[in-house]
Amino acid sequence: MYPLKNSQENNELDLQQILKAADSAATAASEVLMARFRPNSAEALDRFYKSPNALVTDADLAADKAITEALIAADAPGRILSEESETKLSDDDSLTWLVDPLCGTVPFSTGMDHWGVNIALRKDGDLIAASLPLPSLGERLSAIKANGVIRNGELFTGCSPIQKLSESAIGLEVDGPEEWRTRLAGDLDWIQSVSQINTFASAAYPIALVCLGRLPAAVFYGIEPMHFAAGAMIASELGVLVTDELGAPIDWSKDDELSVVVIGWPVIHEQLLAAMAK
Numbered sequence: 001m002y003p004l005k006n007s008q009e010n011n012e013l014d015l016q017q018i019l020k021a022a023d024s025a026a027t028a029a030s031e032v033l034m035a036r037f038r039p040n041s042a043e044a045l046d047r048f049y050k051s052p053n054a055l056v057t058d059a060d061l062a063a064d065k066a067i068t069e070a071l072i073a074a075d076a077p078g079r080i081l082s083e084e085s086e087t088k089l090s091d092d093d094s095l096t097w098l099v100d101p102l103c104g105t106v107p108f109s110t111g112m113d114h115w116g117v118n119i120a121l122r123k124d125g126d127l128i129a130a131s132l133p134l135p136s137l138g139e140r141l142s143a144i145k146a147n148g149v150i151r152n153g154e155l156f157t158g159c160s161p162i163q164k165l166s167e168s169a170i171g172l173e174v175d176g177p178e179e180w181r182t183r184l185a186g187d188l189d190w191i192q193s194v195s196q197i198n199t200f201a202s203a204a205y206p207i208a209l210v211c212l213g214r215l216p217a218a219v220f221y222g223i224e225p226m227h228f229a230a231g232a233m234i235a236s237e238l239g240v241l242v243t244d245e246l247g248a249p250i251d252w253s254k255d256d257e258l259s260v261v262v263i264g265w266p267v268i269h270e271q272l273l274a275a276m277a278k
Contacts, residue, residue, distance in 0.1 A: 104202030116204030125253030160265030171206030171218030207231030217264025
C-alpha cells in the first residue's frame with residue numbers, strides 16, 4: 001500500500017481502511033466468480049432474465065452476496081447500491097458503494113474473459129476509492145482519490161497506446177437492442193473516423209484496457225453509474241478523461257442512467273469528441 005496525501009476526505013475517513021475493504025470485497029467476489037467460470041457444462045450456471053436482454057446467473061448473485069458480506073465484515077460505512085441488491089451498512093447517507101458484482105455476465109456465461117468486478121465508494125457527489133479486478137486475467141486496479149493507482153500491489157502509471165484516432169481501435173458498448181436501434185439512426189457516424197471497433201458486453205473490461213494502455217478510448221451508450229464508477233475513478237487517477245459526449249464531467253451525485261460516456265486518454269479523447277460532434 002502507499003502513503004496517503006493530505007485531503008479533506010482523509011480527515012473524515014480512514015481511506016486506507018476504505019481501500020482495504022474495497023479490495024477485500026473484490027477478492028471475495030473474484031474467488032466466487034472464478035469458481036464458477038468455464039464450468040464443465042452450460043447447465044452448471046443457473047440463468048434467468050430479470051428484464052428483456054438482462055441476463056443474470058447464480059454467479060452474479062453469489063458475487064453480490066460475497067461483496068456485501070466482505071464490506072459488512074470490514075465494518076464499511078454507508079450503503080451499497082448494487083446492480084443486484086441494496087444494503088444499508090451504516091447511518092452515513094453521504095457514502096454509497098456503487099457495485100456491479102459481475103460486469104459482463106454474457107461473456108462470463110460463455111467462457112470469455114471480457115468481464116470484471118466494479119466496486120467504488122462515492123462520498124456525496126465524488127468518487128473517493130475503487131477496486132476493479134479482471135479475475136480471469138489476474139489483474140486488479142485499485143485507487144484512492146489523489147493518491148494514484150495500484151496495479152496488483154504496485155504503483156502504476158499508464159499511457160495511450162496510440163496518438164491518432166484514425167489508427168485507433170476504440171471500445172464501444174451499447175446497452176441492448178433498443179439502444180442500438182436508436183444509435184444506429186445516426187449517433188454512430190463517428191465510427192468512420194476510427195480504424196477498428198471492439199465491443200465486449202462489459203464496462204469493467206474495456207475501461208480496464210484503457211487504464212492499462214491497451215485501448216486508447218471507449219464509448220458507452222446507456223450506462224448506469226454502478227457499471228463504470230470504479231473504472232472511471234481509476235481512469236481519472238491515471239489522467240484518463242471521463243466525460244459526456246460534449247466533454248462535460250460526469251455528475252456523480254445522481255444514480256440515473258447516462259446517455260453517453262466517453263473515456264479516453266487526452267489526445268484521443270479530444271479527437272473522438274470532435275468526430276462525435278460532426
